[in-house]
Amino acid sequence: MNLTLKVWRQSGPQDKGRMVTYRVEDISPDMSFLEMLDVLNERLILEGDDPIAFDHDCREGICGMCGMVINGVAHGEQRATTTCQLHMRHFEDGAEITIEPWRAAPFPVVKDLVVDRSSFDRIIQAGGFVSVPAGSAPDAHSVPVRKEDADSAFDAATCIGCGACVAACPNGSASLFTAAKITHLSLLPQGQPERLNRAKAMVDQMDSEGFGGCTNTGECTAVCPKGIPLDTIAQMNADYLKANSK
Amino acid sequence: MAVTGAVMVLFLVAHMAGNLKIFLGKDSFNEYAHALRTLFEPLLPYRTALTILEIVLVVSVLAHMWAAISLARRAGHARPVKYVAKKSQANGYATHIMRFGGLTIALFVVWHLLDLTFGVVNPKGFDSAPADRMVAGFDPSRWWVTLIYIVAVVMVGLHLRHGIWSAVQTLGWANRARYKALKGTAALVSVVLVIGFLAPPLAITFGVVK
Numbered sequence: 486m487n488l489t490l491k492v493w494r495q496s497g498p499q500d501k502g503r504m505v506t507y508r509v510e511d512i513s514p515d516m517s518f519l520e521m522l523d524v525l526n527e528r529l530i531l532e533g534d535d536p537i538a539f540d541h542d543c544r545e546g547i548c549g550m551c552g553m554v555i556n557g558v559a560h561g562e563q564r565a566t567t568t569c570q571l572h573m574r575h576f577e578d579g580a581e582i583t584i585e586p587w588r589a590a591p592f593p594v595v596k597d598l599v600v601d602r603s604s605f606d607r608i609i610q611a612g613g614f615v616s617v618p619a620g621s622a623p624d625a626h627s628v629p630v631r632k633e634d635a636d637s638a639f640d641a642a643t644c645i646g647c648g649a650c651v652a653a654c655p656n657g658s659a660s661l662f663t664a665a666k667i668t669h670l671s672l673l674p675q676g677q678p679e680r681l682n683r684a685k686a687m688v689d690q691m692d693s694e695g696f697g698g699c700t701n702t703g704e705c706t707a708v709c710p711k712g713i714p715l716d717t718i719a720q721m722n723a724d725y726l727k728a729n730s731k
Numbered sequence: 732m733a734v735t736g737a738v739m740v741l742f743l744v745a746h747m748a749g750n751l752k753i754f755l756g757k758d759s760f761n762e763y764a765h766a767l768r769t770l771f772e773p774l775l776p777y778r779t780a781l782t783i784l785e786i787v788l789v790v791s792v793l794a795h796m797w798a799a800i801s802l803a804r805r806a807g808h809a810r811p812v813k814y815v816a817k818k819s820q821a822n823g824y825a826t827h828i829m830r831f832g833g834l835t836i837a838l839f840v841v842w843h844l845l846d847l848t849f850g851v852v853n854p855k856g857f858d859s860a861p862a863d864r865m866v867a868g869f870d871p872s873r874w875w876v877t878l879i880y881i882v883a884v885v886m887v888g889l890h891l892r893h894g895i896w897s898a899v900q901t902l903g904w905a906n907r908a909r910y911k912a913l914k915g916t917a918a919l920v921s922v923v924l925v926i927g928f929l930a931p932p933l934a935i936t937f938g939v940v941k
């Protein structure tokens with residue numbers, strides 16, 4: 486396959502940045518999107534240019550490091566797929582592809598397509614501790630959990646913290662991420678003691694990081710590689726309102 | 732957003748029901764307008780209950796606009812650099828419908844009050860019976876007024892189609908099992924309001940009600 490790429494290049498946080506056009510040739514449809522960029526980068530290095538910086542780690546869709554806005558869609562148009570798991574067979578030969586970093590003030594660009602997502606870490610830290618007895622493993626079934634709650638909690642817990650939800654949101658809101666983190670604990674018995682304090686602390690941290698407010702457009706769920714459902718946000722809102730009316 | 736929006740939705744339902752009284756005749760409509768002013772009399776003096784309701788409504792409108800403006804400003808600050816390419820995958824356009832639609836509705840409300848409440852831009856003026864203002868306002872020769880109302884009311888319908896279910900989600904009452912019913916209800920309420928509000932002006936413009 487031969488492709489035309491329009492890629493955001495920015496040498497550092499202070500640089501203004503711009504879109505640069507590259508041609509890539511002889512790409513196999515079986516390559517992943519990141520492998521396609523590897524091919525381009527090898528050529529750039531040989532030509533003495535700066536390779537395009539992008540985040541990645543596991544390349545199997547579980548770590549949450551990778552992520553770029555491909556043709557205007559976070560992680561590309563393939564649903565429930567991280568950028569590393571997106572394959573070139575989903576593109577047409579000769580296609581033109583625009584590639585941009587996540588755009589949000591709390592995700593400043595470090596270089597090219599790499600953004601700093603420490604704001605997510607601070608939201609997690611604001612959640613604090615969970616009172617579970619450490620030490621020997623508890624007996625199975627010693628704490629009963631309803632099947633539906635276990636399922637919903639597990640759905641929420643699959644969030645890999647990639648930040649696509651923020652990138653896709655017209656308001657630049659981090660509600661889906663924060664709600665996923667709040668919900669996976671608030672539905673389980675182990676999460677109850679600190680439940681409301683945790684919700685309040687995490688939502689307040691999210692707001693103070695400079696993310697926008699949620700207006701329920703659903704853009705986040707649509708691009709989320711883990712399909713985190715929108716009702717986690719309702720759950721978060723319910724806990725937050727309860728915490729504030731205590 | 733959610734609470735003030737809900738106050739306005741309740742108001743709209745009552746307002747629509749009141750407007751439909753014009754189909755029962757001008758007298759019925761004027762009696763209703765009079766009844767509003769004498770609500771809870773003699774418990775409360777003339778026009779007290781109505782004035783309280785009006786204050787609640789004005790406070791709701793202002794608080795709603797204030798919340799909308801802060802949401803829009805936060806969204807602007809959260810994305811200082813725009814995307815070169817951006818493709819919506821869900822209801823992202825709802826933010827435009829809500830923000831620009833809301834602004835259109837606000838402008839319309841000003842015109843609407845000048846027309847049918849204060850009579851400034853109404854042929855009958857202020858010192859007239861409410862039903863006369865209404866019938867004169869939508870006279871066939873003033874078809875363009877009816878047109879403005881149609882555009883504005885449809886805007887309100889679009890605003891509420893997103894707004895109603897969104898408010899339930901904001902208050903934390905929504906869940907997976909309810910989404911379908913919730914969005915269906917929001918759409919139904921919006922359609923009923925649009926039809927209910929447009930029936931009187933259209934009936935007058937087309938000469939069904941004189």
Ligand code: HEM
Binds near residue numbers: 734737
């Ligand atoms: C005065 C002019 C108005 C403006 C400027 C305005 C603006 C807005 C905006 C910007 C939003 C948030 C949008 C979003 O979710 O993206 C909103 C939500 C909403 N609006 Fe309005 N609006 C107006 C009038 C009304 C009226 C007349 C009603 C009801 C009859 C109404 C009911 C609602 C409801 C229920 C919501 C949803 C609240 C939520 O998401 O929590 N609005 N409005």
Ligand code: SF4
Binds near residue numbers: 644661713
């Ligand atoms: S909610 Fe989905 S899109 Fe957002 S950070 Fe988690 S996995 Fe990524």
Ligand code: FES
Binds near residue numbers: 542547550551567568
């Ligand atoms: S590199 Fe780990 S999820 Fe893509």
